[in-house]
Amino acid sequence: MSDSLAIHSSAAPEASRQQRSRKAIAVWLLVLCAMVFAMVVLGGVTRLTESGLSMVEWRPVTGWLPPLTDAEWQDAFTKYQQSPEYQKVNKGMSVDEFKTIFWFEFLHRLWGRAIGVAFAIPFLFFLFTRRLDWSLAPKLGLMFVLGGLQGVLGWYMVKSGLVDRPDVSQYRLTAHLGAALVILAYMFWVALGLLAPDREGPGGGLSRAAAGLAALVFATALSGGFVAGLDAGFAYNTFPLMDGGLWPDDFFSLSPWWLNLFEHIPTVQWDHRLMATTVFVLVLLFRWRAHGAPMGERAYRAMNLLVLALLVQVALGITTLLLVVPITIAALHQAGALVLFLAALWTAFEFRR
Secondary structure (H helix, E strand, O other): HHHHHHHHHHHHHHHHHHHHHHHHHHHHHHHHHHHHHHHHHHHHHHHHHHOOOOOOOOOOOOOOOOOHHHHHHHHHHHHHOOOHHHHHOOOOOOOHHHHHHHHHHHHHHHHHHHHHHHHHHHHHHHHHHHOOOOOOOHHHHHHHHHHHHHHHHHHHHHOOOOOOOOOOOHHHHHHHHHHHHEEEEEHHHHHHHOOOOOOOOOOHHHHHHHHHHHHHHHHHHHHHHHHHHHHHHHOOOOOOOEOOOOOOOOOOOOHHHHHHHHOHHHHHHHHHHHHHHHHHHHHHHHHHOOOOOOHHHHHHHHHHHHHHHHHHHHHHHHHHHHHHOOHHHHHHHHHHHHHHHHHHHHHHHHHHO
């Protein structure tokens, strides 16, 4: 009897220690999620200000330091003057004007390095203090690998605008965005599992529907990447009609037909509108269908946050279109897409039983 009490008393502090460690790791992952969130929004602003091609070199190790002297600024500007963007778009730009676009791209890359540091140092701390559950180590290792590959993919995207056409490939831009969303989703999902391993969701059909909504929001965000990559938001700035109709006259003018979905501005914008409208309808139907279903308080809050994020995002999207893509509203629209995606993920997580 006394032996069993001793075992129980020693096990209790250990369980409490593990619980505190799991919570600390979850908070760390949520901080990283916030940093990735800011990274994506900053990348959107870099795109909107046409600053993404201002740095024509990729120095992953030494590139954390900006030009500090007039000679260094002139050297960076001279290299930029050899790029297609300067030759075809910004011919005659001064060094001071160059600095404006340079800083956006530099901060975007620097913030990516900061995320790497914010991941590596706490990871090593948790590892060497034995606060890291070994079942969690492979997941964290995968996050680190994905982050490194995302940096390579970012440079691969930039390179597409440094050859002939002074604009990045919409395919590479969307792939870069999609990779960021995958990293964000993975870290967020793991953090949720650490904070709330127990769930009281309804499961069943509602659980599958919630997962489907998260996947659809992800796909809609990717379609927005093609809109951004083609600058399609600057055309057909009316809503709900396009050029006076449900779709423009030259809707499928490219051959083969599937190229229109990725390379034809009217079709790409219509596709994004259709997917966003579908998300709008299905989320409201989901909320109506889930009314009265047995669920925990967290699931209820996640579902309501999803509806709120949806309404705000739709309003931001329409405003961005009607005002012809003002930078501030467009950046908020991109941030709104991330909030909507995270809300959909949280709902999918809580609705699992």
